[in-house]
Amino acid sequence: MAGVSVGLLRSAVPWRTFRWYMGQRHYSGTYWSATMRDHVIYESRLELARLVFADFDPSVQHIVAQPFLLKTVVDGEVRKHIPDYLLITEQGPVVVDxxxxxxxxxSEVAFTFEWTRRVVESRGWRFEVWSEPPEARLENIRFLAGYRRDWLFGPALLDELRRLDLDGVPLSQAARCLPGRPEPLVRSAICHLxxxxxxLTDLDQPLGHGVLRRSA
Incomplete structure (x- = not known):
């Protein structure tokens, strides 16, 4: 662990392959990530939620699923653990379970995360345990993820919207800000922006109640 480079981990492939079996209770799949311009795997709906949040986070530069196997001796026994994600961010690597x-x-979960945290933090990296997010924020970010594919939006329309002063405009009215453009097209471009x-808008309330702000 002390010698592995972040550059090497950027090219890591998932440690495990998918498992499907009768009666399986978790939900596996692949998600097309705008950050990666490629598919990233997940093994549960909660992992998918974390993946969408990472894809939405502008500080995340790279996402690796199941990046490595940790193996060490704790209390006289060999312990193994595969973290769910490695996020390479502007602030440094973040290992996510x-x-x-x-x-x-x-107790077994707390024990595993505790020794994993010690190993990860020994590299000066951050360790994160991620659970269910606020429901409204999750639903809003999941909705906006439907507009993440940038090649579907005309650059000219996006530039028009960027030049407008939309500060304080209710999101429910913003699609009418360009009268010469079809409202559904403008609405989808605003969702992409x-x-x-x-x-920006407040993602902790329903989007229909939101007010637009320009980013700083």
Whole structure:
């Protein structure tokens, strides 16, 4: 662990392959990430939620699923653990484990995360345990993710919207700000600019109640 470089981990492939079996209770799949311009795997709906949040975060530069296997001796026994994600951010690497909140109190889960935290932080990296996010924020970011594919939006329309003063304009009215353009097209472009953080709004309330702000 002390010798592995972040550059090497950028090119890592997932440690595990998908498993499907009768009665499986978790939901696996792949998500096309705008950050990666490629698909990234997940093994549960909660992991997918964390992945969408990472894709929406402008500080995240690279995402690696199941980036490595940690193996060490703790209390005289060999312990193994594969973190869910490695996020390479502007502030440095973040190793992420995703776990439902109701399982965090289990002794074996707490034990694994504690020794994992010590190993990760020994590199000066950050370790994060991620559980269910606020429901409104999750639903809003999940909705905006539908507008993440930049090649679907005309550059001229996006530039027109960037030049407008939309500070304080209710999101429900913003699609009418360019009378010469079809409202559905303008509305979708505004959602893309919210995804890219060119425009901002309060994501902790329903989008229909939001007011637009320009990014700083």
């Amino acid at each position: 995703v776990k439902p909140r109701h399982r965090l109190a289990r 919210l995804w890219t953080h060119d425009l």
